[in-house]
Every structure is written in C-alpha cells, then in structure tokens.
Amino acid sequence: MAKEIDYSKLRILPDYDTREWWEGARQHKYLVRQCKQCGHRWFPPTFPACSKCTSMDLGWFETAGKGVIHSYVEVVQPVVGAFVGTVPYIVAIIELDDCKEADGTVTRVAGVLTNEESEAAIGLPCEVLFEPTADPKIVMPRWRICGSVAGAWNFDRHEAAGR
Amino acid sequence: MGALTDKYCIVGVGETPHMRPSNRTTLSMACEAVSKALLDAGLKPSEVDGMTSYQVGDSTTAAHVATSLGIRLNYSLDIFGGGSSTEALVAHAIGLIEAGYAETIVCFRSMNGRSGRRMGGQIPGGPIPVANADGDNQFNMGWGWTTPAQRFGMSAMRYLHDTGCTTKAFAEIAVAHRYHASLNPKARHRTPITIEDHQRSRWVVKPFRLLDCCQETDVSAAIVVTSRERAYDLRHPPVFIMGGYARTMTENPQWNYSRPVLHYVAGNYGWKRAFGMAGISHSDVDFVSCYDAFTFTTLIQLEANGFCGPGEAGDFVKGGRLQIDHELPSNLSGGHLSEGYTHGVQMVIENVRQLRHRADDACPGWAVGKHTYDRAAGCRQVKDARICCGMAWGYENMASCLILRGIAA
Numbered sequence: 001m002a003k004e005i006d007y008s009k010l011r012i013l014p015d016y017d018t019r020e021w022w023e024g025a026r027q028h029k030y031l032v033r034q035c036k037q038c039g040h041r042w043f044p045p046t047f048p049a050c051s052k053c054t055s056m057d058l059g060w061f062e063t064a065g066k067g068v069i070h071s072y073v074e075v076v077q078p079v080v081g082a083f084v085g086t087v088p089y090i091v092a093i094i095e096l097d098d099c100k101e102a103d104g105t106v107t108r109v110a111g112v113l114t115n116e117e118s119e120a121a122i123g124l125p126c127e128v129l130f131e132p133t134a135d136p137k138i139v140m141p142r143w144r145i146c147g148s149v150a151g152a153w154n155f156d157r158h159e160a161a162g163r
Numbered sequence: 164m165g166a167l168t169d170k171y172c173i174v175g176v177g178e179t180p181h182m183r184p185s186n187r188t189t190l191s192m193a194c195e196a197v198s199k200a201l202l203d204a205g206l207k208p209s210e211v212d213g214m215t216s217y218q219v220g221d222s223t224t225a226a227h228v229a230t231s232l233g234i235r236l237n238y239s240l241d242i243f244g245g246g247s248s249t250e251a252l253v254a255h256a257i258g259l260i261e262a263g264y265a266e267t268i269v270c271f272r273s274m275n276g277r278s279g280r281r282m283g284g285q286i287p288g289g290p291i292p293v294a295n296a297d298g299d300n301q302f303n304m305g306w307g308w309t310t311p312a313q314r315f316g317m318s319a320m321r322y323l324h325d326t327g328c329t330t331k332a333f334a335e336i337a338v339a340h341r342y343h344a345s346l347n348p349k350a351r352h353r354t355p356i357t358i359e360d361h362q363r364s365r366w367v368v369k370p371f372r373l374l375d376c377c378q379e380t381d382v383s384a385a386i387v388v389t390s391r392e393r394a395y396d397l398r399h400p401p402v403f404i405m406g407g408y409a410r411t412m413t414e415n416p417q418w419n420y421s422r423p424v425l426h427y428v429a430g431n432y433g434w435k436r437a438f439g440m441a442g443i444s445h446s447d448v449d450f451v452s453c454y455d456a457f458t459f460t461t462l463i464q465l466e467a468n469g470f471c472g473p474g475e476a477g478d479f480v481k482g483g484r485l486q487i488d489h490e491l492p493s494n495l496s497g498g499h500l501s502e503g504y505t506h507g508v509q510m511v512i513e514n515v516r517q518l519r520h521r522a523d524d525a526c527p528g529w530a531v532g533k534h535t536y537d538r539a540a541g542c543r544q545v546k547d548a549r550i551c552c553g554m555a556w557g558y559e560n561m562a563s564c565l566i567l568r569g570i571a572a
Contacts, residue, residue, distance in 0.1 A: 073316035074369035162329030
C-alpha cells in the first residue's frame with residue numbers, strides 16, 4: 001500500500017453517536033447519517049439531529065463509496081505522529097455521487113488518498129478502500145483515484161501556468 | 164445608523180511583548196497587559212468594574228487577574244473562543260454597559276500560543292507521539308487533517324480553482340503586512356520581503372508556504388471599553404465604536420466542507436449590517452485590519468466584506484494596494500503574519516493607535532501625535548486616518564467586524 005499511515009500512533013475513540021459508523025467501517029461499509037423523517041443525509045455522524053427538519057429519528061445510508069474530489073491539500077509538515085512517515089500526503093474533500101438531494105444539497109466527506117501527490121486534482125473520481133489498524137475494532141477508510149477526466153485541476157500545474 | 168453608534172469608545176490598550184517563549188504564566192502576562200491598558204486609558208484599577216476574556220482552555224481567568232490587581236468586579240466572564248472573539252467581547256461590553264451591568268470593561272486575551280498550547284493539536288517539540296481522536300477529532304485527526312493551515316487550505320485551494328488566481332495573490336498580503344512590520348519596533352519579523360521571497364519559502368501544507376502562516380507567539384493584550392461620557396474625561400482622544408458584527412456564522416457552521424461554496428465565508432452574512440450600523444460605505448474606510456492567521460484569510464475577508472466583488476480579491480490586492488500610502492492599507496502593525504499572533508486583539512489595538520494618530524513608531528513625537536510620514540525614517544502612521552474597518556476570522560464559518568472612528572485627524 002502506498003503512503004502508509006502508522007495507525008499504532010492513533011487511537012480512535014468512538015462515542016454514542018459514532019460507534020455504529022465505526023462498526024460499519026469495520027464491515028467495509030461507508031455510511032452517512034440519514035434522517036428517517038425527511039431523508040436528508042450528512043457527514044460526519046457526530047451531529048445527532050437532522051439540520052433540515054430537526055428530527056432525531058435517524059438511520060444510516062450505505063453509500064457506494066464513490067465521489068469526486070472537490071478540494072484537497074498536500075500536507076508537507078506532519079503534526080500527528082501517525083503521519084510522520086506518510087508525508088507528503090493528500091487529504092481530499094470528496095463529494096459523494098449518491099448523496100445528491102433534490103434541493104441541491106450534497107454530502108461531502110474527507111480522507112487521505114493512497115495516490116502520489118502529483119496525481120491529485122479537483123474533479124477526479126475516487127473510491128473508498130478500507131485499511132486495518134492495530135485496533136481490531138477500528139478499520140480506517142482511505143480513498144484512491146479511480147479514473148481520469150478532461151480538465152481536472154491540479155495545484156502545481158495551475159501555479160506553473162498561472163497569471 | 165445604529166441606535167448606539169458612537170455612544171461607546173475604546174479608551175485604553177496595552178500588551179506584553181511578543182515572546183517565544185515567554186517563560187511566564189498566562190496570569191502574569193494578563194496582569195501586565197491589563198495594567199498597561201489601564202495606564203494608557205488613565206484609569207485607576209478601582210475605576211474598572213467589568214472584565215472579560217476569551218480562551219480555548221489555555222489561559223487564566225478574569226477572576227484571577229482581578230484578584231491579582233485588587234479589582235472588585237461587578238461583571239466577569241471568560242468565554243470559549245479564538246479569532247473573532249475580541250470584536251464580539253467589545254459588542255458584549257456595549258450591551259452590558261448600556262444595560263447597567265457595568266460601567267468600564269476590560270477585555271483581554273493571554274496565551275502561550277507558541278510555548279504552551281498551539282492551535283490544531285500541535286505540541287511543542289514536534290508531532291504528537293500518540294493521538295487520541297475523540298469527538299470531532301474522530302473525523303479529522305484520523306486522516307491527518309487537524310491544524311488551521313490544513314483546514315483553511317481546503318477553502319484556499321478551491322478558491323484558486325474557482326477564481327483562477329495563484330498564490331502570488333497570497334504573496335501580496337505577506338509583503339504588505341511585512342512592510343508594515345518593518346515600521347513597527349514591536350514586531351517579531353521586520354525584514355521586508357518580496358513576492359519572490361514568498362514564492363521561494365518552504366511548503367507547510369499546499370497551497371500554504373511558511374510565509375503564508377502567522378507567527379505563533381506568547382503574548383497578552385487588553386483593551387478598555389466605556390461610555391462616551393466617561394471617555395471624554397480620560398487620557399486620549401476617544402476612539403468611537405461605529406458598528407460591527409460579532410461571531411456571525413455561515414449555515415452548517417461546524418463542518419464547513421459540506422457548504423455549497425467552501426470559500427463563501429461568514430463575513431458575507433455580516434458586513435451589510437455593520438456598514439449600515441456605522442452609516443458609512445466602503446469608500447469612507449481609510450484603512451483596514453484583516454485577520455491574517457494566513458495570507459488567504461485576509462484575501463477572502465476583503466471579498467466577504469464587500470471591498471471587492473466575488474472572485475476579485477486576487478486582482479484587488481495586486482500592486483501593493485494594501486500597503487501604507489496606497490489605497491487600502493491593511494494590518495498596520497504587521498498583523499499576525501509579522502508582528503505576532505494574538506488571536507486578534509493586536510489588530511484592534513493597532514487600529515486604536517492609528518485612529519489616535521499615536522502609532523508607536525520611530526517618530527520622536529509619536530506619543531503626542533507628531534508624525535513625519537517619512538516611511539524611510541520608520542513612520543507607520545496612516546496620514547489623516549479617520550475610519551477603520553477591522554475584520555476578524557474564527558474559521559470560514561465565523562467572523563466578526565468592528566468599525567471604529569477617531570477624532571484626532
């Protein structure tokens with residue numbers, strides 16, 4: 001696996017609102033919260049009420065784990081020990097393909113790409129994969145680029161060509 | 164005009180030096196800053212009856228400072244908050260004084276922002292050996308995405324994508340604020356830089372280089388707010404509070420990456436109210452302060468507060484527009500980028516000094532308002548400075564503003 005993360009230096013502590021999400025990840029499911037009353041979806045699951053209708057009657061939607069890179073950063077200077085050997089790495093905001101609502105609301109998630117930093121670009125499709133950690137209860141989602149599109153926007157190329 | 168426009172004033176300002184490290188407690192630093200602000204105002208400790216502060220679990224309290232300085236308070240409060248809190252505490256002070264809860268209020272921030280708790284989970288001496296990711300951190304620390312630079316980098320990157328401008332626009336801000344720091348004896352970094360220096364500095368997190376990031380420091384700073392009636396009896400010409408907005412938020416404030424436009428930041432929701440309250444338009448503003456935790460935060464707030472149109476900030480800042488003697492001087496003390504990081508208080512303090520025409524620069528007569536306006540000789544006083552718009556940033560999701568007026572011009 002490219003760009004390894006030392007998960008032994010990271011302790012994930014699920015809580016009452018998130019433990020089902022982490023159990024989903026353990027089963028290689030990428031879940032988002034879904035309101036049982038109005039159908040609104042969101043991420044992360046730390047928020048325990050529907051921001052559209054205030055219902056707290058909530059379930060989960062299992063996404064296909066596919067989306068498009070909406071923005072990204074390239075971390076060069078690590079702050080969390082687990083990532084000291086990973087730098088430089090790309091954290092991307094990914095807009096999920098199957099969470100677009102009728103009023104235009106979208107659900108975006110974020111995660112670390114497995115790809116080399118030069119490959120990252122806004123507009124590229126990517127898909128989730130799951131990595132085991134030292135803790136058998138915790139499986140971490142990662143993302144990888146799974147296609148190409150015309151006009152994908154890469155920061156280094158933009159800067160080199162820029163005005 | 165707002166019902167309370169010009170009825171309340173900032174009458175005293177004071178701060179410790181910007182230190183790395185301070186080798187002091189936050190209480191010790193706060194006592195120094197508050198004492199200096201009272202001295203500056205010409206107030207005795209017994210003439211203060213309200214004290215407020217903001218912090219993120221990293222500082223002392225108003226009660227400790229009041230105890231140390233022998234001040235008996237009618238009102239005290241310590242709120243949780245970072246950037247954009249100073250201006251909010253000023254708004255809060257106006258309400259308290261107007262309602263009769265207190266008469267004269269000191270607001271302070273004290274932080275060992277470099278040697279103690281750093282923002283974004285950084286610790287002194289290097290990366291966190293083993294990180295506990297609970298609460299919100301479950302969904303950011305797990306993907307190595309914690310610091311303000313890493314977080315704001317996302318909206319900055321999308322801004323570059325959406326507008327076509329490049330990081331040379333960021334450089335303009337770093338250069339302007341450093342130039343002002345070169346005229347400020349208190350600033351940590353005073354050597355002028357060029358666009359090329361910025362472009363050559365090392366990457367921290369793309370799209371941000373080292374010279375896009377503020378100078379984390381250990382510092383305390385304080386300001387004193389009171390009514391116009393009291394202000395006239397004090398040491399300096401009053402600086403009047405014309406209007407503002409306080410910790411205004413976007414929709415979906417906590418996890419702002421699901422907002423439709425990442426760089427549509429909170430200022431967009433506030434400036435029309437603030438300018439209406441102040442009864443001014445942008446062309447009345449002689450200079451600004453614009454929270455520069457990063458160069459980008461200044462850039463996007465100029466746009467969010469209507470100084471230019473959506474997507475235009477990259478062009479707006481070109482050609483040194485934000486430098487003193489140009490169209491819209493910004494962060495005259497050097498700001499967080501070059502003077503030092505105070506979670507915003509220092510910008511309000513500099514604005515007050517500028518509006519009094521008493522910028523503490525190299526001019527021999529600065530303390531009595533005599534300036535040469537000779538930049539080569541180290542004068543940083545804005546000529547004829549009368550109205551200032553201060554714009555503050557919490558995250559993309561939260562912003563404050565404070566429009567001030569001086570009478571010394």
